[in-house]
Amino acid sequence: MNGSAADPEGAAEGASAEVRAALEAVFDPGLRADPYGPLAVLREAAPVLYDEESGTRFLTGFADCQAVLAGPDFVVPDGPWLAREHPEWAARPAADFFYASLLGTNGAAHERLRGPLTAVFGPRRAAELSAGVEKVVDELLDRFEDATSDGGAADFQALVGYPLPVAVVGELIGVPRAEQERFHRLGRDAARLLEPVRSDEDWRRADTAVTALREYFTGLLRERRARPAEDLASALLAREGAAGSAPARRVREPAAGPSGGRARPSAARERPPAENGHPLGERELADLLLLVFVAGFETTAGLLGTAVSALLAHPEQAALLRADPGLLPGAVEEALRWDGPVLMAERLAARPTEVGGVAVPAGGSVTAVLGAANRDPRRYPDPDAFLVTRPDVRVLSFGAGPHYCFGAALARLEAAVLLGRLSARFPRLAPAGPPVRRASACLRSFDVLPLAATG
Ligand code: HEM
Numbered sequence: 001m002n003g004s005a006a007d008p009e010g011a012a013e014g015a016s017a018e019v020r021a022a023l024e025a026v027f028d029p030g031l032r033a034d035p036y037g038p039l040a041v042l043r044e045a046a047p048v049l050y051d052e053e054s055g056t057r058f059l060t061g062f063a064d065c066q067a068v069l070a071g072p073d074f075v076v077p078d079g080p081w082l083a084r085e086h087p088e089w090a091a092r093p094a095a096d097f098f099y100a101s102l103l104g105t106n107g108a109a110h111e112r113l114r115g116p117l118t119a120v121f122g123p124r125r126a127a128e129l130s131a132g133v134e135k136v137v138d139e140l141l142d143r144f145e146d147a148t149s150d151g152g153a154a155d156f157q158a159l160v161g162y163p164l165p166v167a168v169v170g171e172l173i174g175v176p177r178a179e180q181e182r183f184h185r186l187g188r189d190a191a192r193l194l195e196p197v198r199s200d201e202d203w204r205r206a207d208t209a210v211t212a213l214r215e216y217f218t219g220l221l222r223e224r225r226a227r228p229a230e231d232l233a234s235a236l237l238a239r240e241g242a243a244g245s246a247p248a249r250r251v252r253e254p255a256a257g258p259s260g261g262r263a264r265p266s267a268a269r270e271r272p273p274a275e276n277g278h279p280l281g282e283r284e285l286a287d288l289l290l291l292v293f294v295a296g297f298e299t300t301a302g303l304l305g306t307a308v309s310a311l312l313a314h315p316e317q318a319a320l321l322r323a324d325p326g327l328l329p330g331a332v333e334e335a336l337r338w339d340g341p342v343l344m345a346e347r348l349a350a351r352p353t354e355v356g357g358v359a360v361p362a363g364g365s366v367t368a369v370l371g372a373a374n375r376d377p378r379r380y381p382d383p384d385a386f387l388v389t390r391p392d393v394r395v396l397s398f399g400a401g402p403h404y405c406f407g408a409a410l411a412r413l414e415a416a417v418l419l420g421r422l423s424a425r426f427p428r429l430a431p432a433g434p435p436v437r438r439a440s441a442c443l444r445s446f447d448v449l450p451l452a453a454t455g
Contacts, residue, residue: 019045023058026369032437035343036384039372048356048366054197056346056365057358060372062379062396064356068368070401074347075106081348094206097214098193100284101291103403110402113288116280117406120235121172126409129172133417136167141421148453153432156449157305160418165300168414169407172296173289174220174231183293186213190290191298196346196367196442210290217286217293233289240279292406300411302341302438302445303332307415308422309449310335310386312431317388322423331388332415333395337374338386340397343442344369370396371444426453 015023018041025031025038042049043060050057059065068074082090082099089095098104102113140160147154162184170180189209192202220233228234280288311318311331321327346367349360360366373396375383380390398405405411422429433450 015046015049019049023049023051027441029439035371036375039369040375040384042369043372043376048358050358054367056367057355057360058344058367058369059355060369060376061356062373062376065368065370065373065396066400068347068355068366069345069396069399069403073350073353074366075350076104076403077346077348078104078106078109089203092203092207093214094190094193094203094210097210097287097290101287102406103291103295106402113280113284114402114406116236116239117288117292120239121232121406123409126407126413129168129410130413130417132171133168133414134421136164136171137414137417137421140164140167141425145425145453148451151452151454153450153452156308156451157301157446158448161304161308161446161449162297162301164304164414164418165297165411168410169293169296169300172232172410173293174224174229174233175293179216183213183216184297187294187297190294191443193294194298194342194442195440196344213290213293214283214286217289218282220289221282221285232292233285236280236285236288240285295405296407296410298443298445299341300407300414302443303335303411303415304418305435305446305449306339306341306444307332307335307419308429308451309431309435309446310338311419311423312429312451314386317386318423321388321419322427325420325424327388328416328420329412330390330393331419332412333393334386334388334390335415336397337380337390337393337395339444340371340374340395341444342397342399343371343444345399345403368396370399428454430454 022038022041022045026035026042031038039060042058047061047064048057048059059068077085077099079099082095082104086095102110102117105113137160140163144154144156144159147159163180166180166184166187167177170177170183175183186209189205190213192198192206193210195202198206217233221237224231224234225237228238311321317331321331344367346365349362349364349366352362353360355366374380377383380393398408398411430452431450432452435446435450436448438445438447
């Protein structure tokens with residue numbers, strides 16, 4: 001059923017049994033390995049589908065998802081939304097963190113957080129990390145080789161898929177190697193915040209993890225303030241004026257406000273060269289590092305596992321890649337398109353609007369199903385085929401618009417280096433047991449991926 005003017009909500013209750021079954025199948029843990037069949041049914045029959053139970057409109061077409069993420073009419077659920085809709089969550093540390101973070105702010109509040117981050121870490125800086133990424137990949141593949149040298153199987157995710165992004169994002173931020181394993185566990189618990197529906201257990205674990213990680217990153221900032229290093233923590237401190245402690249370079253604001261009123265107190269009058277309002281305080285900087293950490297490794301670990309798995313399932317494509325390493329960037333894009341790590345992203349209408357010809361009231365929720373958009377046959381011919389030579393792949397896997405993934409270049413780099421080294425060093429890599437998918441409605445990842453090097 002397609003939403004239309006006569007059916008302004010695109011409501012699921014009027015939908016056919018086939019559409020309702022398809023929607024249920026998308027969220028059925030038993031069908032987690034391949035939700036793309038049911039998603040294709042939704043895209044064909046009801047590309048904008050209102051689901052009363054979750055109160056959101058699922059969007060499964062590429063153009064609709066892109067319009068919602070990149071257009072001006074939709075925003076992310078934020079602090080005011082939290083206070084209005086879920087005051088019972090407000091006292092939770094994890095909610096306090098998330099709904100003031102990059103992923104839970106809009107407009108000027110979001111730009112104020114994003115500006116400093118992009119100023120100190122752009123795609124060029126990601127490319128500069130290339131040598132470091134290669135070194136970590138080589139070390140981890142040595143470990144994988146040792147673990148499989150007797151012809152047996154090893155869990156690729158435990159040995160490579162998780163340790164690689166944890167090491168890379170840890171290095172980027174400034175988390176010492178020795179502490180990264182503990183952080184992996186805490187980050188995993190905090191990442192439950194990315195779930196579209198969070199259970200009590202998700203909240204409890206996220207609260208504990210956020211509290212511990214906040215404490216850690218606050219300590220790290222204090223240490224870097226005393227002894228700066230080559231990392232994100234130090235760069236943010238330098239730019240934001242080491243807020244809360246040692247003064248940094250300051251720029252004077254005009255003494256009188258735009259209305260010509262009284263001069264503001266001297267502390268507020270001075271600010272660092274940020275173009276986006278007052279500098280970030282210590283808590284905000286700690287939370288920024290926390291978000292980059294949490295957003296940066298679960299997703300990338302997902303991509304590494306699914307990319308390797310996709311190549312193993314398509315040996316003729318793996319052979320093309322081995323024969324021509326120039327295909328690596330294309331192979332990474334195709335892996336992101338074919339089975340990207342983030343299945344969906346929610347938005348709220350900032351004003352009465354429409355999507356795909358379906359009216360959405362102000363405050364109405366829509367959910368862009370990125371995984372379905374990436375397989376839209378109107379955008380990609382033969383969308384279910386996995387083709388490392390596919391032309392013109394521009395995925396929605398990193399989102400679009402103001403919240404476009406901050407770490408996309410880094411994630412692409414990690415995946416390209418890994419796939420290149422892996423196909424050169426392990427040409428006979430093979431599945432060696434049933435993989436275990438992550439228990440998540442949103443994150444597509446393998447918890448366990450048993451592989452043998454010499455199969
Ligand atoms: C394959 C790996 C990755 C995938 C698939 C991915 C996916 C995404 C998506 C879909 C969003 C937007 C969410 C939304 O619009 O609601 C996002 C945002 C974000 N990602 Fe990634 N990500 C990946 C890796 C990384 C890495 C490596 C980092 C950090 C180094 C990172 C940091 C962030 C941050 C900070 C945001 C929030 C941006 C904002 O709201 O302004 N991500 N990511």
